[in-house]
Amino acid sequence: MSEPSDAPADAAEPSLEEQIAAYQREFQALDPQVEQVVSALQRLNRRMNVAYGRQTATLGLSNAEWEVLKALVVSGAPYQLGPGELAKRLGLTPAAMTHRIDRMASEGLVTRERDEANRVRVIVELTGEGREKWLEAMRLASVFEEDLLQDLNGEERQLLGQVLTRLLRRVEDAQPDADGRLSDLD
Amino acid sequence: MSEPSDAPADAAEPSLEEQIAAYQREFQALDPQVEQVVSALQRLNRRMNVAYGRQTATLGLSNAEWEVLKALVVSGAPYQLGPGELAKRLGLTPAAMTHRIDRMASEGLVTRERDEANRVRVIVELTGEGREKWLEAMRLASVFEEDLLQDLNGEERQLLGQVLTRLLRRVEDAQPDADGRLSDLD
DNA sequence: GCTTCGAACTTTAGAGTTGAAGTCTTCAGG
């Protein structure tokens, strides 16, 4: 026999609304409007990252690798950066960068060589294949993003972008990179 | 000798604007308005997570532990969930949950015991101390969040919340939890 | 020119995660 009313065991996964209601129930001082913004933003961002992860996996790229490619492409022109600088931009320790570059170099996405002008430094450079991979990933991402914002008209998009940028500026001003390495890339 | 014009080596960390300009330069098909929204959202979310991490560290909590506490509190009433259910909600493998619960149980934040009604199951329950920690973290978080949204008036907050919720719904409809475990908590 | 300090990267040890295999319990047949 089964008692559906007696052994709940696993409640259903909470929706955004249920979660906010639960927060309010457990912590009365909470402003539901604020929490709606914050929780929706976090959940949305997480789902987007999952979607990006699936897309890049399609190309044989991990999310970690994609981030390195992005940093190098954004740096422009010769597509060169040092491990330390890369680590700072991705929000990793230099040690982690060393290993990541190992892997990516062995896959042919980047090259690693000593800077002959200053032999303490190392230059990580995007390869043609790496750049190509980034372009493919970018094509997928832009389609996904366009689709995501499909329901918003131009005015709404602009407003949303402006408001988010204002909030970002506020956070960045309040946290002047306190302990270094906390940027991470988009 | 040093040639400031010859050996750039480390370019400055790119601002949001610089980054978007770089994307456009390298990938012409990009819609700058879409990218403004997406990049601002991602960067904002990342900075917020760093801020949360600092706050919870103040209380001797890791972000990982805070997420478990949140899931249990949101579940309500007796504050009980199984390891598997917790893993699903946090977006972890069951194996990782096992270890996390080990740590948290040894710190007194939760208890772990077999379900006598169904001895295959394990019940993880929030302790009084765990609940107290969650409340303290929540107090800090709500102050931070209120401060973050300070410059937005009520109308703007409502609009922002609604738009983000619309986008979230769109992502969730498009990704029907495809391979399980990808939710993670807010 | 030799030495010392500092900078940039790598190496090492330890914590945390994943994926796969293993254990224990329950349930349905035979």
Next chain:
DNA sequence: CCTGAAGACTTCAACTCTAAAGTTCGAAGC
């Protein structure tokens, strides 16, 4: 009963990240 299959959790090996040394090179002082 006894057996087989499925479910829930744990254990194990491999991988990735962090923090703290260690290594190598360059620059400044004597």
